[in-house]
Amino acid sequence: MQKFRTSFHPFLVIIYLVKWTLWVLPVSLLTGSLVALFLWLLETVIEIRFHYNWLLYFLPLAGIVIHFLYRYSGKNAEAGNNLIIDEIHKPDTGVPLRMAPLVLFSTIITHLFGGSAGREGTAVQMGGSLSHFLGRHMHLSKENLRILLMTGIAGGFGAVFGTPVAGAIFALEVLVVGKLKYNALLPCLMASILSNIVCSAWGIHHTNYQISFVSQHLLSLGSFGFNLLLMAKAIGAGIAFGLAAYLFVRLSHAIKRYSNQLIKVKWLIPVTGGLIIIVLSFLISPDYLSLSVSNPDPGAVSIVTCFKDGGAKPFSWLWKILFTTITLGMGFKGGEVTPLFFIGAALGNTIAMITGAPVDLMAGLGFIAVFAGATNTPLACTIMGAELFGADNIVYYAIACFTAYYFSGHTGIYGAQKNQIPKMPGRA
The missing domain is CATH 1.10.3080.10 (Clc chloride channel)
Known part of the structure; x- marks a missing residue:
């Protein structure tokens, strides 16, 4: 040393x-x-x-x-x-x-x-x-x-x-x-x-996301408590969040690669992507355009509605993956993280409706965990959960983010990110 x-x-x-x-x-x-x-x-x-x-x-x-x-x-x-x-x-x-x-x-x-x-x-x-x-x-x-x-x-x-x-x-x-x-x-x-x-x-205000769920603690962990059944659900959800992140990353890279291979006239790549987005908005829904943080239409799906019962449709998370990977993979500009928030919150909402877990908690876990898996940043995302939603449920934040991190594969949305240490021992 x-x-x-x-x-x-x-x-x-x-x-x-x-x-x-x-x-x-x-x-x-x-x-x-x-x-x-x-x-x-x-x-x-x-x-x-x-x-x-x-x-x-x-x-x-x-x-x-x-x-x-x-x-x-x-x-x-x-x-x-x-x-x-x-x-x-x-x-x-x-x-x-x-x-x-x-x-x-x-x-x-x-x-x-x-x-x-x-x-x-x-x-x-x-x-x-x-x-x-x-x-x-x-x-x-x-x-x-x-x-x-x-x-x-x-x-x-x-x-x-x-x-x-x-x-x-x-x-x-x-x-x-x-x-x-x-x-x-x-x-x-x-x-x-x-x-x-x-x-x-400068007067800028960020969207306020709230998790009102308070766990009925069956066990204690220092100053924090947790429920074993809910912990198991958080682990299962973390696996789903990691796989969703993996799908997003793989599809993003594939769309960018194949669009450049198949469309020789390069300015036609964003044109094709734009046309596909227009068609998808008619076939599926316009809810998945732009940021999708909120929507003036009370019946639309957005990140805000995902924290409420029935606030997302069963495949809202998948549609947002499709809309975003086509947009960014075919030449438009912007980030991936807010769409990842939507994907995670919508998937968390769906999982909560299936498992009976608290909707706002599961949406919050998905919000940060899909992001953690796609960027390989579980520590930052766990802390983000505490900053955005409060620290009461930080044990669940960590469980979801680290589980998603392990199940998201060995790649990420940033190709320049280096893999210094493999996620699992014995893996290169």
């Missing part, structure tokens, strides 16, 4: 904290402000789309605009989150500043015309490109630049969802499966908290 000096100098720690506070402040101010602008624009365009349903018919045209925008202006920005992760692993060509306005504009266009996508990818890319730009101009070393890039990820994630602690852990956990870079923990936490404060200061 490598040995380190055991001497401790509080003054050096203070210098370290002051230095990183000064470096993180501009990243957080810019990231938090840009995320606030993005969330405001996103809410505005989604309201416009609800009011003018005919905008969906222009989704193929929006795809053409996004394609040529990235073709002539994007350069390596097309790689998105994977470019940022790659740059942290091995600094090379850098993260272009143009990534921020490109992904902001293209995500807004995707949602305005009904594409099923999320928002975390946009926030992370904006934070990453801004932090890299600032780091280069501050002439930071490669190691410090890596950490500053991680603070950009943390700031973007923490601000866009209002989960600062989960944002910090996500930035550490998403890079390498099985290994955390603890020397970046404090800078990431500072960036995530400050970015969230800045975003909130």
